[in-house]
Amino acid sequence: MSDVKKFMYINRKAPYGTIYAWEALEVVLIGAAFEQDVSLAFMDDGVFQLVKGQDTTELGIKNFSPTYSALGDYDVNKIYVEKESLEARGLTLDDLMPLKYEDEDDDWAEKDSIRVVTAAEMAEILEQQDVVLSF
Amino acid sequence: MSDVKKFMYINRKAPYGTIYAWEALEVVLIGAAFEQDVSLAFMDDGVFQLVKGQDTTELGIKNFSPTYSALGDYDVNKIYVEKESLEARGLTLDDLMPLKYEDEDDDWAEKDSIRVVTAAEMAEILEQQDVVLSF
Amino acid sequence: MKFGIQVNEGPYTHEASVSALNFVKAALDAGHEIFRVFFYHDGVNNGTRLTTPPQDDINIVQSWSELAEKHNIDLVVCVAAAQRRGIVDEGEQERNGKDANNIAPGFRISGLGQLIEAGIQCDRLVVFGD
Amino acid sequence: MKFGIQVNEGPYTHEASVSALNFVKAALDAGHEIFRVFFYHDGVNNGTRLTTPPQDDINIVQSWSELAEKHNIDLVVCVAAAQRRGIVDEGEQERNGKDANNIAPGFRISGLGQLIEAGIQCDRLVVFGD
Amino acid sequence: MSTLHTVNKSPFDRPSLQTCLRLAGKGNAVLLFEDGVYGAMQGTAVADTVKEALGNVSIYVLGPDLKARGVGEDKLIDGIKVVDYKGFVDLTVENDKVNAWL
């Protein structure tokens, strides 16, 4: 096994109703400092975490959704969203925040971090991981 | 409104996986001392609470299922179980603990506390309540 | 109208505490009475003064304490649920031989009868949970 | 084989703590090494010494403490999750100006890096949660 | 007696909404809040069930929870009414009791 492991963070819960989404993101941010090969997967209600236009002002609690946009700066840019989960919830890529990163191997071109994948593709991605953290 | 209120305890969660079933039962036992008109409803995974033959020895945690059999002694004898929830889980009345009570208005005859009701009947029973506690 | 409130989940972990806080504030604003807030299950964790939430987020425990003081609201933590989860006041500390307590200002620990009483006395019982 | 264990839920509320305890015991019995148990989310509530569980039920906190002492297991409570939920050791007590602490014997409070490190160092990471 | 049913669970994660709609009496009111607000969205796998239920019960959704989740009011199923916390309190007063489908 090489020194670098493939870490996958699986996000399957909606934001705000419970804290899992936010505390998972805190792990991802800390984990980014360890220079492993990091991916995030969003499926089931986890896809709701990425919906744009979140505004928690009237609830009086912290809106943590801007943090997703900062993931690219932490070199976290492989964000897989399951197509089947989006469809069951009436969502398309256009409903999600446009997460970007700058590709240092391609003259710092700005690219999309989010990749919508089918269940079959997601299954393959999961197979390739070394460590899976679930939230 | 009369002095006696109709209290309904709704149980919709499986036992042991989470504590809701057991802590709900603790409320029912304390509530029995207040001489209100008490009913219990079991639906969704709550019907699993009443399955007979529970044995937690190998898990090393408390088996609270014998407490259901004591409910009759606390004058808690209206226990409604939704038919549709049983059927979806492959269960019949025979799979449940035989909960009994002695009817003081009928020469202390031993009677069954559990009544399997359809969703439509359950809806009517819920309509008649004054206070609903949900677990 | 007289309201009883039941809170079944801990702060931050579940939105239930915040929903209950917002509901109680709106009910008070509309001139209703809050007879009691009863904390059950993990809801008892609303009553610890040892939390240090992030500075950019709501301080839920403090919000309850302030609300209780301002509007004289009865915040009751269930004793049985509290014992399982380590929420302790001075009386419980002594009774159970503990070397510390962690109850927050404005909260008191009492029995489940206080929940039933709220159900009997109040015009409405509203449950917030998971 | 070297195991890392993550526990995401509080004792009693969810079976996760008991499952993790039983898994750790079975792994030790089979001759494996437990590198670390990391308590996250409500899992941090496993680390309070202020619980008084019913006498006819398992004492989960004490079971962790005994296991840690007997097998020298590293029980780590996440500091960020602990601050939100009021789990405090002496260092945190001082740092956050609290008047008490409640950490149980054998537990220590540290950062999320300890979880990532467990993921890197261990042959297997097993997560227990809700 | 009229009942206010509250649903705080995502209909994609728990059976709460489905069970609530199966057991709510005719003319009752249902309030979707917390993660329950996702049940008010158009075009989802449960939208048809919810639309059908509108013939039996009144359905409300809590605005502050919608906004937190980025769900615009233009995304809601026709006939569902948005209320704020004051409206939530009013609903508990207008009905005789509250039944929380946790």
Added chain:
Amino acid sequence: MSTLHTVNKSPFDRPSLQTCLRLAGKGNAVLLFEDGVYGAMQGTAVADTVKEALGNVSIYVLGPDLKARGVGEDKLIDGIKVVDYKGFVDLTVENDKVNAWL
């Protein structure tokens, strides 16, 4: 690489089992424990889905959790194997990683 998937949720209460079976690779192992053991029962609304999955993955169920819930081994879907905690540990060793479907 072979994966052990763990499912600790009732298939009637959460989508965990369904999602796990949708995303588990061919030849992977699935362990049902805690409330997840209800997914191993015959004659339920999800039993056909589970039976079908047995063509793709191996399914195990944790005995101590079955007993706690009063589910006899005679009630299990054919082909599901019962393991104890030692067997759970062995499964995590035999597979390259563990994926918990919480």
